[in-house]
Amino acid sequence: MAGDRSIRLREVSKTFRTRGETFTALQSVSLDCEAGSFTALIGPSGCGKSTLLRLALGLDTADTGSAEIGGLAPKAAASTGTTGVAFQDSALLPWRSAEANIALPLDVLGKRREDYAARIKELIGLVGLSGFENALPGELSGGMRQRVSIARALVTSPGVLFLDEPFGALDQILRRQMNIELQRIWSESRATTLLVTHGIDEAVFLADRIVVMKSKPGRIATIIDVPFSRPREKSLFQSPEFHALNDVVARALHGE
C-alpha cells in the first residue's frame, strides 16, 4: 500500500477485429484516478468501459498508449499484490469453500495462507458471512457469493481496487443493500477504486466522480463530480439532491 496508488491511463486505444470488421473499443482515452479516489465508469454497452478496466488491470494490452498503476506496468503492479478485483459473475471456484475462495489471490501470489488467517476472518465478518466460512459456493445465495467475491478482492489489502459490475447479476433490492455495505467497507480501506457499472444510482451513491462514456468509437463524453460527503447513509437514496444528480448523469448518457 506504500507510495503512489494512482491509476493512470495515457491516450490508450484498442481495436478488435471480428469477421473482417474493425471495431474501435477505445479511441485515445486518458484518465487519471488519484490515490484514494473512487471513480465510476458508466456508459452504454460497447462503449469500452470494461475494456478500459481490463487494460488498467493488465488483462488486455492496449494497441497504443500506456497504463500504469502507481508508476508500474499493470502486470508488474498485480504481481506485487497491490491490486484487487471483483467481477460481475462472482467467479468463485465451485470446489473451494468461501474461506478458500477468499484465499485464492494469496495462492496465486505465492503467499502463506496462515499469515493471513486473521485477515480472512476479519473480512468474513466485514461482509457479514460469519458462520459460512466452510460453505461451498453452491450452498450460498447469489448475494452471499457476491460478498465472498468482494472479500476476495480485499484480501491482499489492495491499494487499488477494480470492480467490474460487481452487483450486475443481483436484483435491484439486493443491489441497494450491497451498495450500502460496499460504501461502508470502502470508507474503511480507502483504496483507489475504479468501478464499472450500468446503474446510475449505484454510480452516484458510491463514487467521487462519474466518467460518462460513449460508444462508436469508445471515448469519454464527460466527467461529473459527486459532491456528497462521506460516510454516505441509506437516506441519501431518498434525498432530492441525489435524484437531481441522477438526472444530470442520465442526461449526459443520452447525449444532451
Add this chain to the structure above:
Amino acid sequence: MASEHARLGWLRNIAVLLVIWEIVGRFHLVASGALPAPSAVLARFWADKSDYLPHVLATLEASFFGFVIGNAIAIAAGIAFVMSPLMLRLFRGVNIALFALPPIAISPVLVLTFSGMAPRVILAALGCYFATMTATVLGLSQADQRSLDVVRAYGGSRFDEMRFVQLRNALPSILGGFRVAAPAAVLGAILAEFGGGGRFGLGTYLLGSLGRADPPRLWGIGLTATLIAGLAYAAFALWGARVTGASRAVTVPTSAPPPAAGPGSQIAVLLLAAAAALLPLLLWWLLLTILQVPEMIAKTPAGIIDYLFIGGGAEQARARLVAALLETLPYTIAGLAAGLVFALALAVLSDLFPAITRSFMPVALVTQTMPLVALTPLLVLLLGRGTALILWVTISVTFFPSFVTIAQGMSMVPRAALDVPRAYGASKRQQLMLITIPASLPYLFAAMRLAAPRALLGVMIAEWLATGTGLGNLLNQSRGYLDYGMIWTVAVVSVLVAVAFYQAVVIIERWTLSRLGMKTTE
C-alpha cells in the same frame, strides 16, 4: 414414494424377464437350445469355476494396465492440446485414426510387433485414449473465463491457471471420460485376446469354447465379461457423482473461451493439414525403427507399397484385397444405415410415446457398458454362421449408441421452442417435423460419427469369427499363412477405411449444419 414405486417396477420387470428366459431356455425354444436357461448357465459357471480364475485375472490385468497407461497418456495429451492449439491441429490425424481404428484389425500386427501382455495392454489403452482425451480437453477448456481472469489479475501465469482453475474444473469431465474408458479397456483387452497370443483371458476362453457346442459355458463367459465391464463403469459413475455433487458449478460462463489462435495464411493451413495427415505415418515408421522389428515381419509404409504395387505377387495381393473390400464395404454401409434408421425410428417413437423411453432407455444405457462386439460368439450360437449374422452384429453395435445419442438430443430440445407451435395448435407430428427433428440434427450426426467406425469393427469381427468372408477373414487367413505383408496391409487399409467413413460423415455434417446455422456437438 414415486421412486420406490419405480424401483419395485424395475425389480418386477427383471423378475418377469428372468422367468421368461428360464422357460424359453428350459424348453429349447430359441435356435434349438442356443439360448440356455439362466439356471443352466449358473450351474455350468459353478462347474467351471476353477477354470475362470486365470482367464478373468488375465483379462483384468491387461485391462488394468491398459486403463492406467491409456488414461495417463490421454490426460497428458489433453493438457498439451489445450496449452497449444498448434499441437491439437498437428495431432488431428493421429486422434482420428486412434478413434476410428477397428481394434481387431491391428491386433495381429501388435502380436507380431510386441510380445507377452503388451498387445493386450496396448489395445486396452487405445480403447481408453479417445474418451479420456476429449473429456480432458473439454473439461479444461470449459473453465469459467472469469475465474481465469481472477487468477491472471493477480499476475498468475498460464501454469497457475491450469493449477488453480482448469485441472480441478476438468475433474468431473475427466471422471466421465474414465467411466466410458473403463468398459472400453475391458473390451480392448478381450478383442486383443481374440487376436491371439497368450493362453489365458476371457476372449481366449470364449473363442476356445466356441467349437464345443456348449451354450451354457459361452453364455457364462459372455455374462462374466459383461459383468466386469459393467462394474468398471459403475465404479467410476459413483466416484464421478460424488465429485460432481459436492461442487456443482455455480457460475454460468458469461463469455465463450477465447478463440484458438486463428490460422495464419492459406499456405500455413495447408501445410498444417498435410503435416497432420503425415504424422501417423511418421510415428508408425519411427516406432518400428526404434523397436528394431525385423523388416520381414514389420512392414513400414514403404514396405506396404512394395507389397501391393512393386514386389512379386503384388497383383495377386491387390486382387485379394479388392475382393475382400467388396465383400466388407456393402455390409458395413448396410449395417450402419440399418442401425441408424432403427435408432432414429425408435427415438421418434419414444418422443411420441414417452413410456418407450422410460422402459427402453435403461436397457440401452446398460448396453453402453457391455462389450457387445465381444459377444459375437453368442450371436454365432443364436444365428449360425450365415451372412445374416454380419448384419445383426453390425446393427447391434451401431443401434444402441445411436439411439442413446439421438434420444438425448431430442430430449434436449428446449421446451420454449416447442411452446410456439403448440400455442398455434400444432399436432405431435407437426411439432416433430418442425422443431424436434431439425433441432436434434447435430446429435444425429454425432451418432453417425460414433457409429461409422463401430460398423466396420462389427462387420470385421463377424467375418473373422464366423462367416469366413471379407477383410476380417483375409486378416485371419493371413495370420495362418504368416503372410506378413497382407496382415499389415489389411490393418492399414481398414484403418484408412474407418477414417474415410468418419471424415465423410464430418464433411456432410459440416456442410449441412453450417447451411442451417447450427453447431456440431461433441
